[in-house]
Amino acid sequence: MADSENGSNVRKPLDSDVEPLKLSDLLDRGWKLFEEVDTTNEATGSNPIQVKVKRGITMLEEASRMVAQLDLFSRNEDLEEIATTDLKYLLLPALLGALTMKQTSRDKRLDFVQTARAYFHDFLKRCKEYNVSNFELPKPMIENAALDEESENGYSTTKPSSPSPPDLVAMASQRQAKIERYRQRKEMEARLSEVRISVESGQADDEVIRDFYLLSVRKWVTISLEEIDSIDQEVEILKRMDTMKPPSQCKQQARTPMKPFILTKDAVQARVFGAGYPSLPTVTVDEWYEQHRKHGGLPDQGIPRRVAVEEDVDAKEQEEEEKEKRVENDNEESLQKARDWDDWKDTHRRGYGNRQNMG
Numbered sequence: 526m527a528d529s530e531n532g533s534n535v536r537k538p539l540d541s542d543v544e545p546l547k548l549s550d551l552l553d554r555g556w557k558l559f560e561e562v563d564t565t566n567e568a569t570g571s572n573p574i575q576v577k578v579k580r581g582i583t584m585l586e587e588a589s590r591m592v593a594q595l596d597l598f599s600r601n602e603d604l605e606e607i608a609t610t611d612l613k614y615l616l617l618p619a620l621l622g623a624l625t626m627k628q629t630s631r632d633k634r635l636d637f638v639q640t641a642r643a644y645f646h647d648f649l650k651r652c653k654e655y656n657v658s659n660f661e662l663p664k665p666m667i668e669n670a671a672l673d674e675e676s677e678n679g680y681s682t683t684k685p686s687s688p689s690p691p692d693l694v695a696m697a698s699q700r701q702a703k704i705e706r707y708r709q710r711k712e713m714e715a716r717l718s719e720v721r722i723s724v725e726s727g728q729a730d731d732e733v734i735r736d737f738y739l740l741s742v743r744k745w746v747t748i749s750l751e752e753i754d755s756i757d758q759e760v761e762i763l764k765r766m767d768t769m770k771p772p773s774q775c776k777q778q779a780r781t782p783m784k785p786f787i788l789t790k791d792a793v794q795a796r797v798f799g800a801g802y803p804s805l806p807t808v809t810v811d812e813w814y815e816q817h818r819k820h821g822g823l824p825d826q827g828i829p830r831r832v833a834v835e836e837d838v839d840a841k842e843q844e845e846e847e848k849e850k851r852v853e854n855d856n857e858e859s860l861q862k863a864r865d866w867d868d869w870k871d872t873h874r875r876g877y878g879n880r881q882n883m884g
Contacts, residue, residue, distance in 0.1 A: 548591045552588050552617065555582075555584040555588065556616070558577050558584070562577050563623070569627055569629055574627075575629065578624055578628060581620075586621065589621065597611050598614075598615070600654055603655065604656060607655070609735040612735060615648070615652065616742060616745055618647045619749055621644045622640075622643075622749065622752065623641075625641040625644060626641045634763060635764070638759055639666060641756060642666055642756045643666070645752050646662075646665050646666075646753065648749055649662055649663070649750070650662060660750060703754075709743075713740050720740065721737065724737045
């Protein structure tokens with residue numbers, strides 16, 4: 526088994542004066558950054574927290590490359606064959622997945638959760654190979670996507686025509702498994718809090734240190750299983766949201782807005798109002814009429830006006846003719862009635878016969 530401290534010279538920095546971080550330092554600092562982000566009361570989306578998240582991801586990714594180059598883990602060995610100082614490097618994928626879930630860019634959320642699921646699945650797969658604890662390994666998302674694609678293309682004949690009813694037995698077993706994982710997680714956290722004090726003080730022996738790292742790995746097994754369940758649900762929601770987005774509508778041609786104006790009676794009044802409201806153009810009645818006439822906006826446009834003018838002339842001429850006829854046909858009878866009326870007014874004062882005027 527290669528010693529983890531040999532990874533100090535795997536990647537050399539560009540500046541020879543700066544000493545590169547050792548593998549153990551990269552893991553410890555990345556782990557500490559995650560704990561600071563996970564326990565802080567500050568908003569996860571704030572800039573200082575996101576800076577810590579990115580720094581932690583960079584350190585843990587560098588540590589993962591060192592572990593791959595050193596070939597610390599092998600499928601041909603058992604858990605007991607792993608050196609105590611190397612056990613903590615099993616946590617690298619789990620910590621990377623947890624920090625990736627802390628990223629808050631909404632546009633890249635689907636990519637973040639899918640990347641985090643790949644990290645958690647890689648961690649669980651390695652723990653399953655070493656028999657760290659007893660659990661059922663979730664299917665990778667690539668297989669799930671392939672199965673969905675086969676069903677959509679019609680290759681699978683087992684797809685039901687209608688949604689199948691929920692399996693109550695499976696739901697009950699899943700719920701019981703979650704309850705059991707939660708109980709185990711609480712027990713391991715309680716034991717970890719007791720062992721951590723002696724490990725951090727530097728007084729713990731090799732057996733206590735190994736127990737501490739094994740408890741940490743088993744704790745993260747339960748966390749990874751819970752995270753994968755929640756990620757699968759979130760991925761489904763995010764994909765549905767993408768399909769429900771309305772298609773991009775064609776941009777309509779922008780219409781030139783009509784400028785406001787003040788309708789004035791004559792040019793002089795236009796100049797007066799224009800001096801008071803320089804931002805609003807002014808027009809006279811004749812100018813307004815001419816503008817609307819050019820654009821066909823008058824209500825009587827398209828209706829022949831000559832007919833109406835001729836009808837008005839004819840009516841006036843007919844009225845004048847009737848007046849002349851009445852004057853010419855004035856006979857003696859009408860003249861006599863007029864004379865009698867004048868004589869009656871001479872002998873009767875104004876208001877005679879009006880009962881209301883008692884004078």
